[in-house]
Amino acid sequence: MNSPRTTRIIVIGAGVSGIATAITLQRAGFHKVTVLEKGSDVGGVWHWNHYPGLTCDVPSTLYQFGFAPKPDWSRIFAPGPEIQRYLADVVDEYGLRPWIRLNSEVVSAEFDGRTWQVRTGDGAEFEAEFVIAATGVLHHPFTPPIEGLDTFAGDVVHTARWDDDLVTDGRRIAVIGTGSTGVQVVSALQPKAARLAHFVRTPQWVIWAPMWLPQPKLLGAVLQRLPRANRALYQAGLQASRLFTDVVTRPSWRRKAVQAYARLSLRTQILDPALRTELTPDYQPLCKRQVLSGTYYRAVKARNAELVTAPIERVTANAVVTADGREHEVDVIVLATGFRPHDYMRPINLRGRDGLSIDDAWAKGPHAYRMTAIPGFPNLFTVLGPNSPTGSIPLHDAAEVTARYIVGWLERYRAGEFDIVEVTEAATARFNAEVASALGPTVWNTGCNSWYFTEEGFIDLLPFDRATMLTMLSGQEDGDFVLTGA
Numbered sequence: 001m002n003s004p005r006t007t008r009i010i011v012i013g014a015g016v017s018g019i020a021t022a023i024t025l026q027r028a029g030f031h032k033v034t035v036l037e038k039g040s041d042v043g044g045v046w047h048w049n050h051y052p053g054l055t056c057d058v059p060s061t062l063y064q065f066g067f068a069p070k071p072d073w074s075r076i077f078a079p080g081p082e083i084q085r086y087l088a089d090v091v092d093e094y095g096l097r098p099w100i101r102l103n104s105e106v107v108s109a110e111f112d113g114r115t116w117q118v119r120t121g122d123g124a125e126f127e128a129e130f131v132i133a134a135t136g137v138l139h140h141p142f143t144p145p146i147e148g149l150d151t152f153a154g155d156v157v158h159t160a161r162w163d164d165d166l167v168t169d170g171r172r173i174a175v176i177g178t179g180s181t182g183v184q185v186v187s188a189l190q191p192k193a194a195r196l197a198h199f200v201r202t203p204q205w206v207i208w209a210p211m212w213l214p215q216p217k218l219l220g221a222v223l224q225r226l227p228r229a230n231r232a233l234y235q236a237g238l239q240a241s242r243l244f245t246d247v248v249t250r251p252s253w254r255r256k257a258v259q260a261y262a263r264l265s266l267r268t269q270i271l272d273p274a275l276r277t278e279l280t281p282d283y284q285p286l287c288k289r290q291v292l293s294g295t296y297y298r299a300v301k302a303r304n305a306e307l308v309t310a311p312i313e314r315v316t317a318n319a320v321v322t323a324d325g326r327e328h329e330v331d332v333i334v335l336a337t338g339f340r341p342h343d344y345m346r347p348i349n350l351r352g353r354d355g356l357s358i359d360d361a362w363a364k365g366p367h368a369y370r371m372t373a374i375p376g377f378p379n380l381f382t383v384l385g386p387n388s389p390t391g392s393i394p395l396h397d398a399a400e401v402t403a404r405y406i407v408g409w410l411e412r413y414r415a416g417e418f419d420i421v422e423v424t425e426a427a428t429a430r431f432n433a434e435v436a437s438a439l440g441p442t443v444w445n446t447g448c449n450s451w452y453f454t455e456e457g458f459i460d461l462l463p464f465d466r467a468t469m470l471t472m473l474s475g476q477e478d479g480d481f482v483l484t485g486a
């Protein structure tokens with residue numbers, strides 16, 4: 001019997017999906033793995049984001065790896081720094097550090113017909129049989145092209161690149177944007193601001209939730225002593241999360257119930273009719289990525305706060321000017337304006353078979369086979385790539401399931417079954433047609449603008465439940481791929 005082939009693998013990114021991938025590879029006995037990470041530490045979004053008020057609005061029980069459930073979260077909804085620490089701890093616990101090269105931004109990855117040639121910004125070069133892109137979705141901050149923003153004399157900061165030295169207490173603050181981030185940062189900054197103006201272009205439904213609830217210490221202590229119970233709790237959470245998928249993927253009584261709760265959250269907390277009108281969206285709850293907060297409505301009602309719904313016209317040296325002619329004088333502008341989520345892997349000069357660039361391959365928007373394989377890009381896979389279930393299924397779980405699927409291919413390569421694997425256009429088109437049809441009855445398709453939409457107007461999410469995802473990624477269907485060599 002032949003000895004297993006050496007398999008060199010480059011993983012791009014050491015965030016949630018990169019860590020899940022590296023550990024899945026490690027557990028399958030792959031040891032020639034290099035993880036190239038652009039940031040100065042692991043953690044992905046949890047490394048880059050450290051704005052005031054950063055909290056995970058997904059319960060911690062579901063926002064962790066199945067192979068490393070943490071027994072003792074401080075809160076039901078963990079604060080950002082604790083999640084970042086958890087991710088770093090997992091990396092240490094699994095001894096991954098020697099594989100990870102920090103401050104290493106991949107600038108090009110080219111397939112030469114046999115192997116991938118990968119280069120980082122500092123000029124280092126790597127060769128590998130496989131590349132796995134775990135580059136994340138919410139990675140590139142979006143700065144809106146507001147006239148005069150660059151002439152503002154005070155401080156301008158994007159939430160995803162927060163300056164920890166920035167003083168906000170006692171100052172006049174403008175926060176632009178009302179997604180999950182805007183709502184969290186407004187709640188955190190308002191109490192100590194001199195004044196806070198929240199610029200809301202499109203109001204959001206904000207579901208009331210007690211984000212501050214501690215996880216009982218006793219529970220943490222018990223789960224620490226009983227790892228099996230801890231894993232069982234995680235599994236129970238995963239099973240329970242199926243109910244949430246149904247809420248977003250098709251009309252159901254559960255969707256109606258959550259939407260009624262969203263409306264109730266607004267009605268019971270905002271009693272002033274004028275303010276309530278301004279805060280009432282003209283689309284269904286859950287259509288955009290749902291925002292949860294137990295403090296936002298209180299913050300915008302405060303005496304030092306103002307909700308500004310008139311469109312922003314321009315920024316001057318000391319003010320944000322709105323279309324109604326008002327000049328809102330401020331000292332600090334906080335851009336909670338989100339990300340460019342569909343720029344997967346870009347601006348890497350990514351070139352697949354015969355020099356095909358990812359920009360050309362995706363001229364009509366990002367698309368992949370089952371979230372992970374791209375025609376024209378042999379021996380390359382993505383984790384949390386196009387159509388990832390960022391709106392319905394726990395993220396860590398989706399990353400682990402995808403990583404296991406990829407490892408299935410790599411094991412076959414290692415066993416010498418093929419040299420090159422590439423998904424076909426036909427299989428990718430078929431998968432995308434299935435997705436498009438299943439997106440019809442989703443709540444994301446009920447008439448709102450959101451970051452889920454690509455520029456081409458497609459909803460970049462997975463409209464299936466977890467069971468379907470598991471089936472979809474349970475084994476390789478050779479008929480959907482071209483296998484060559486060996």
Ligand code: N01
Nearest residue numbers: 055056057144177178179180181182201202289337338451
């Ligand atoms: O970004 P967003 P985010 N003038 O894209 C507004 C995850 N997350 O950073 O709706 C005025 O949702 C824009 O307005 P509009 C989560 O998945 C998770 O808040 O386009 N406003 C919108 O209000 C989330 O969904 C956690 O009209 C402008 C806002 O900016 C995702 O990150 C915590 C504008 C952008 O909202 C992104 O959330 C935080 C302009 N020119 C975030 N341009 C967890 O707890 C844009 N806007 C896990």
